[in-house]
Amino acid sequence: MSVQASPVASEAASAASAVAITRLVTTANRVENNLPNELNAQFRKQQEIASLAAQITKQNHIYEARPRKTFAAASGVQASVVDYVDAWSRKLEQKVRNKRPVDASGNSIYGQLRVEVEIWGDGSLTNARLIEASSIRELNLFALELLKNAAPFARLPNDMVNYAGNRSQVLVISRKFIFSTQVKHADFPETTNLSVVP
Template sequence: MTRGAGPFGWALALATALHLGLILGIAIQPPDVRPSEGGRETLEILLVRAAEPSPEPPSASALAQIDHLGAGGDAAADAEVPVSDPEGAIDTSVEVEFEAPPEPLFEDPPILEPPIETRPAPIDVARIFDSRGAEIARLTERARERSNAYANRPRRKAISASTTEYKYASYLDDWRRKVEQIGNLNYPEVAKQRQLYGNLILHVAVRADGQVETIRVLRSSGFAELDEAAVRIVELAAPFAPFPPAIRAETDVLDITRTWQFLHGHRLGWGQ
């Protein structure tokens, strides 16, 4: 408060108060001029802080945005609501991020459709019996063939120097004498010239009619010339005497096995 100032002093005080009010946001009330004692006027200046402006209510668009964000849950609740900004100084745009729902840990099992029931085909009993009948007939025919083959298989009898049964021993002795006679008459010349001697085992199969079935060298003499000479002598001696009725009744082939000996003196002998 300034007392005892003239008109110039009042003007200066009023200008100062106006500047301070503009700078500090202080409202200035008109001075209350009261006469003072002694006939002097007194100027009182009251400085009052201006009240802060009250915030304006949100606009209709802001309220609609708040309602829209409110449906988004917690993310919408955390968003700031923009206030009215007539001069456009404040950015009223709001960016809202929504979290994606977590992916399921396990996939749902596939839906399996129930299998379509199919009826089994009807059993053809007649066809089964026909098939079994054909199989039985085939097996029966094979058994018959085997039986016939066995029945038709030649009956064989093996004889050697150790055979004691008279009918076979007698036939073998006749066979040996004929072979020995032919062998001595047709003694191999190569054996004479080279003085070859040795023993061999020969197998001769004779049929019931006296014909030779097979000739085989079971053990060689060590000289191919002597082995070939033994085979040649049997071929020259064939055919042999037919089987007598006692042998023919039970035997079709005689398998004769004998040891042949090409001895010194160019003669043919026999071993066991």
């Protein structure tokens, strides 16, 4: 004997099936509509990551291309660099004996200031600046002109390396210049001495 569902039960089942199918279609449509947005978002993230990676690579290349520097003030610098800085200082001190700094009226001036210079491997001066200026403008200008006129300097030591142990192309020297005026005798003009100290 077969059992048949009542027409009411069949209609209820059909209605339930229709609702279920409608829900499935709606869910499928939502997934389908959101899929391109999710893929676009993932693609945009991948593009951002690739762009950042390219920027980092470019910055690394720029950093690697910069000349490696040795700082003469650093502890543990090689003896050859210490000798080089001593000879550099003596050369500048000798130059001042031949030309003294004067003010606008021609009077000798004195004082102190601090300079920082960068010397390339061949001895050329690539940069010179005042770190601590004197209160006397003419003395500041004289110091920068002195450095410019004293260049080129001797070639840098071949064994010069930076803090990481890599061969350096530039030596950075920071030193205090102390200008002092001295009268040796009343019959002789006053002289100016320069002391270059750390």
